[in-house]
Amino acid sequence: MLSVYVMTEKQIELIRQSWLLVKPASKEAGIAFYEKLFAAAPGIRHLFKKDVTEQAEKLMNMLSFVVSKLDGLEGIITDITALGARHHQYGAKPEHYDVVGNCLIETLKDGLAEKWNTELQQAWIAAFTIIKTAMVAAQKTGSCTNEIIKDAAACNGKYSQHNLKS
Numbered sequence: 001m002l003s004v005y006v007m008t009e010k011q012i013e014l015i016r017q018s019w020l021l022v023k024p025a026s027k028e029a030g031i032a033f034y035e036k037l038f039a040a041a042p043g044i045r046h047l048f049k050k051d052v053t054e055q056a057e058k059l060m061n062m063l064s065f066v067v068s069k070l071d072g073l074e075g076i077i078t079d080i081t082a083l084g085a086r087h088h089q090y091g092a093k094p095e096h097y098d099v100v101g102n103c104l105i106e107t108l109k110d111g112l113a114e115k116w117n118t119e120l121q122q123a124w125i126a127a128f129t130i131i132k133t134a135m136v137a138a139q140k141t142g143s144c145t146n147e148i149i150k151d152a153a154a155c156n157g158k159y160s161q162h163n164l165k166s
């Protein structure tokens with residue numbers, strides 16, 4: 001298995017600590033995320049057929065899984081590839097990821113309030129960018145390699161503040 005640099009240890013630790021704070025209110029955070037998403041991008045609402053509470057739970061479970069594996073993303077590459085491929089079936093497009101990322105970060109920011117800061121924001125952007133890049137690659141090609149995760153890690157700084165509402 002390839003050993004890849006993914007995020008700094010500090011970033012991983014920051015995300016883990018922040019996720020511990022989010023988890024007790026996971027259900028509310030998931031629902032708040034979808035409310036934000038559907039307000040920001042009403043055009044994608046029709047893609048979501050299932051009950052939002054159920055979808056919110058699935059999303060938060062997936063995020064918990066990813067957060068628990070941040071120091072070894074290469075070990076879950078098949079899960080991320082499969083998730084990306086399923087998203088192709090759901091009608092998700094590469095251009096939808098930015099609004100999803102923005103709403104996720106905004107939800108975390110609202111939930112964590114005074115515990116939120118720029119360093120934590122950068123860490124979440126880095127994590128989201130890596131997952132997004134791997135999912136989009138899987139959507140486009142049907143597969144995703146550890147090289148893609150590595151590339152995403154190398155360029156995560158380029159997914160910068162300008163993509164986010166301040």
Ligand code: HEM
Nearest residue numbers: 044047048049050058059062086090092093096097100131
């Ligand atoms: C990091 C990014 C994302 C993650 C972690 C994520 C995670 C998930 C998970 C865990 C599910 C449950 C079903 C499954 O496991 O296949 C799901 C479903 C879905 N996601 Fe995502 N997703 C992401 C991005 C997106 C984007 C960009 C879109 C674009 C519109 C999207 C649209 C959907 C839709 C339409 C469903 C199916 C809902 C339904 O069946 O009603 N997701 N997502």
